[in-house]
Amino acid sequence: MVDLASDFVVERPARRDRRLLPLTESFAVRVTLIAIALLFLGVFLILPLVVVFSEALRLGLRAYGAALVEPHTLAAIRLTLLTAIIVVPLNAAFGIAAAWAITKFNFRGKDLLITLIDLPFSVSPVIGGMVFVLLFGLQGVLGPWLATHGIKIVFAIPGIVIATLFVTLPFVARELIPLMQKQGTQQEEAALMLGANGWQVLRRVTLPNVKWSLLYGILLCNGRAIGEFGAVAVVSGHIIGLTNTMPLQVEVLYNDYAFAAAFAVASLLTLMALATLGLKTWLEWRAGALPARTRLH
Amino acid sequence: MRLEVKDLTKHFESTLVLDRINLEIREREFVGLLGPSGSGKTTLLRIFAGLVFPDSGQVLIDGRDALALPFEERQIGFVFQSYALFNHMSVFENVAFGLKVRSRRKRPTKREIEDRVRQLLKLVQLGELESRFPAQLSGGQRQRVALARALAIDPKVLLLDEPFGALDAKVRVELRRSLRDIHDATGLTTVFVTHDQEEALDLADRVAVMNQGCIEQIGTPTQIYEEPQTPFVFDFLGRTNSFDCVIENGHVRLGDKVLAVEPGTPDGPAVAFVRPHDIVLSRAGNAQPTDDARLEKPAVVRFVSALGQRAAVELLYERKLIEAETSREKLTELGLHVGDRCSISLRLPRIYAKADADRTSGAEGQRGMRLRVRRRPRAA
Numbered sequence: 001m002v003d004l005a006s007d008f009v010v011e012r013p014a015r016r017d018r019r020l021l022p023l024t025e026s027f028a029v030r031v032t033l034i035a036i037a038l039l040f041l042g043v044f045l046i047l048p049l050v051v052v053f054s055e056a057l058r059l060g061l062r063a064y065g066a067a068l069v070e071p072h073t074l075a076a077i078r079l080t081l082l083t084a085i086i087v088v089p090l091n092a093a094f095g096i097a098a099a100w101a102i103t104k105f106n107f108r109g110k111d112l113l114i115t116l117i118d119l120p121f122s123v124s125p126v127i128g129g130m131v132f133v134l135l136f137g138l139q140g141v142l143g144p145w146l147a148t149h150g151i152k153i154v155f156a157i158p159g160i161v162i163a164t165l166f167v168t169l170p171f172v173a174r175e176l177i178p179l180m181q182k183q184g185t186q187q188e189e190a191a192l193m194l195g196a197n198g199w200q201v202l203r204r205v206t207l208p209n210v211k212w213s214l215l216y217g218i219l220l221c222n223g224r225a226i227g228e229f230g231a232v233a234v235v236s237g238h239i240i241g242l243t244n245t246m247p248l249q250v251e252v253l254y255n256d257y258a259f260a261a262a263f264a265v266a267s268l269l270t271l272m273a274l275a276t277l278g279l280k281t282w283l284e285w286r287a288g289a290l291p292a293r294t295r296l297h
Numbered sequence: 298m299r300l301e302v303k304d305l306t307k308h309f310e311s312t313l314v315l316d317r318i319n320l321e322i323r324e325r326e327f328v329g330l331l332g333p334s335g336s337g338k339t340t341l342l343r344i345f346a347g348l349v350f351p352d353s354g355q356v357l358i359d360g361r362d363a364l365a366l367p368f369e370e371r372q373i374g375f376v377f378q379s380y381a382l383f384n385h386m387s388v389f390e391n392v393a394f395g396l397k398v399r400s401r402r403k404r405p406t407k408r409e410i411e412d413r414v415r416q417l418l419k420l421v422q423l424g425e426l427e428s429r430f431p432a433q434l435s436g437g438q439r440q441r442v443a444l445a446r447a448l449a450i451d452p453k454v455l456l457l458d459e460p461f462g463a464l465d466a467k468v469r470v471e472l473r474r475s476l477r478d479i480h481d482a483t484g485l486t487t488v489f490v491t492h493d494q495e496e497a498l499d500l501a502d503r504v505a506v507m508n509q510g511c512i513e514q515i516g517t518p519t520q521i522y523e524e525p526q527t528p529f530v531f532d533f534l535g536r537t538n539s540f541d542c543v544i545e546n547g548h549v550r551l552g553d554k555v556l557a558v559e560p561g562t563p564d565g566p567a568v569a570f571v572r573p574h575d576i577v578l579s580r581a582g583n584a585q586p587t588d589d590a591r592l593e594k595p596a597v598v599r600f601v602s603a604l605g606q607r608a609a610v611e612l613l614y615e616r617k618l619i620e621a622e623t624s625r626e627k628l629t630e631l632g633l634h635v636g637d638r639c640s641i642s643l644r645l646p647r648i649y650a651k652a653d654a655d656r657t658s659g660a661e662g663q664r665g666m667r668l669r670v671r672r673r674p675r676a677a
Contacts, residue, residue: 186377186379186381187381187382187383187384189348189375189377189381190375190377190381190382190383190446191383191394191398192348192368193346193347193348193368193373193374193375193447194394194395194398194446194447194449194450195368195369195395195398195399195450196394196395196398197398200398204383204394204398205383208383208385209384209385
């Protein structure tokens with residue numbers, strides 16, 4: 001019994017274990033499968049990561065630092081963060097509102113709304129960007145009106161924000177809807193019966209019940225908002241120092257043969273992604289361990 | 298508080314769930330809404346609570362139109378079937394919720410809230426568990442928390458949806474008693490929903506039996522049990538044997554007796570419903586005249602089981618299964634065994650028009666199933 005866990009370790013000679021293990025594949029098959037998986041991971045995930053950082057640091061730390069504080073790059077970093085700061089709260093609010101409406105109320109067109117929320121996932125981001133160019137661009141539907149009022153959306157920051165909003169729209173709502181559907185409306189009803197108003201129900205009952213999923217959705221939304229390339233590339237116009245986000249700046253630098261600088265910015269994006277991954281794992285662990293945590297209180 | 302509904306009708310989509318319901322619940326009364334699933338009892342309770350709005354009809358609380366009242370003015374405590382406790386709050390926080398969400402003007406002080414919560418937890422015997430979370434409680438404890446939470450807002454009416462549904466038998470009986478005690482101690486008007494006839498009859502001052510969106514009968518447990526006005530009520534409250542008969546001129550011939558039927562029952566095909574313990578057995582050919590209606594033909598014993606003081610006898614009468622219940626001594630005295638012939642008499646049969654009895658088709662189905670359970674006769 002005590003040894004049971006170690007029976008599952010692959011290195012162990014298979015002869016004695018075969019009778020005990022539910023796995024009937026031979027030692028060789030198991031090793032091969034695991035080797036293939038590791039190789040795949042290595043070539044397609046670990047190796048690129050290593051390349052990104054080694055290329056970024058090829059000219060030394062000093063050059064790396066210099067590349068990052070270069071004014072245009074700094075502008076790109078600022079723009080990316082600004083976009084994320086605007087987009088993430090908006091989409092979090094939208095996600096909560098949509099999930100709340102869909103899961104706690106019955107209304108006509110509910111299924112259509114669910115489908116529409118998923119649209120940005122099924123449409124190529126480039127098309128998403130194109131749509132806004134067609135809508136707000138000079139030749140677009142609203143373009144002339146916007147132009148006469150001096151409002152610039154496409155090839156300017158508002159366009160980037162709108163395109164990013166579009167692409168990241170589903171993240172929070174999609175995290176919340178299944179969970180809130182599962183939870184039903186009884187706790188909300190109980191709170192109402194106890195005299196709570198709508199705002200109190202949301203703040204004291206609904207949100208605490210979904211807080212881990214909400215954080216998780218916000219995190220995914222944030223990751224995508226920072227890394228979005230396709231949609232933003234279409235609407236940004238690539239005005240260096242003005243409308244270039246980090247991913248676009250990487251492309252510009254790379255096309256200028258400034259490889260080390262390109263990889264330096266890329267490494268920064270990668271670090272953000274890794275941090276997101278770490279946080280996500282922590283959130284998953286935290287949410288999974290919730291009953292255990294409650295017990296400690 | 299007095300609760301009253303008038304001509305209440307409710308559809309869900311195209312399904313009629315409540316069909317012109319009229320019901321009055323008096324102050325301090327303890328009323329059970331009893332019925333099978335789909336009878337509309339929970340919908341009626343949720344309309345009282347204000348969680349569901351009727352299509353038409355009135356809901357009056359102390360004569361005031363309740364449909365226009367916001368939740369905090371209805372003063373209704375509601376205990377949900379699955380309790381709906383707030384999982385992220387401790388027992389204390391759960392109970393305090395209704396007080397803490399009040400507007401600053403009406404909210405008691407922190408100290409007062411604490412005192413009130415502790416007092417309630419003591420009332421439901423959960424004093425020492427206030428810092429636990431719902432996930433750490435047993436079903437019975439959760440139910441008590443839900444009850445305390447509902448009582449915290451000082452309701453005048455307490456509504457409970459299947460309050461004991463998810464509990465095991467022993468805890469259920471225990472909580473039943475304590476709910477009755479709390480009702481008596483607080484002077485609340487209490488309405489609860491249940492599909493368990495024993496629970497309803499045991500607990501309530503009055504029981505309303507519901508079926509297919511209508512109230513079939515409302516009365517005290519004794520009235521309901523002893524004078525079921527419709528075949529549905531008779532059948533829903535216990536095991537039922539039915540015998541076909543015909544009403545002529547307000548009388549029905551049943552075995553060796555001619556009985557007057559209740560006024561208002563139309564002439565024509567009818568059924569006599571008899572409870573198993575009202576089937577009187579005697580040895581065939583050993584007939585002594587009694588007040589009971591003795592059937593001419595003998596029945597054959599198919600199955601006998603004796604448990605404690607009671608003995609259940611299954612008989613075949615004219616190709617139909619009859620369930621009888623008698624005392625163990627009586628069974629020994631009769632010396633009945635599987636395969637024996639005996640004669641049966643019907644005590645207190647209740648006669649209903651055949652058309653009405655057929656309307657309770659759901660209940661018929663249940664009875665059919667019961668008969669099919671034991672296939673192979675065993676020796677006594």
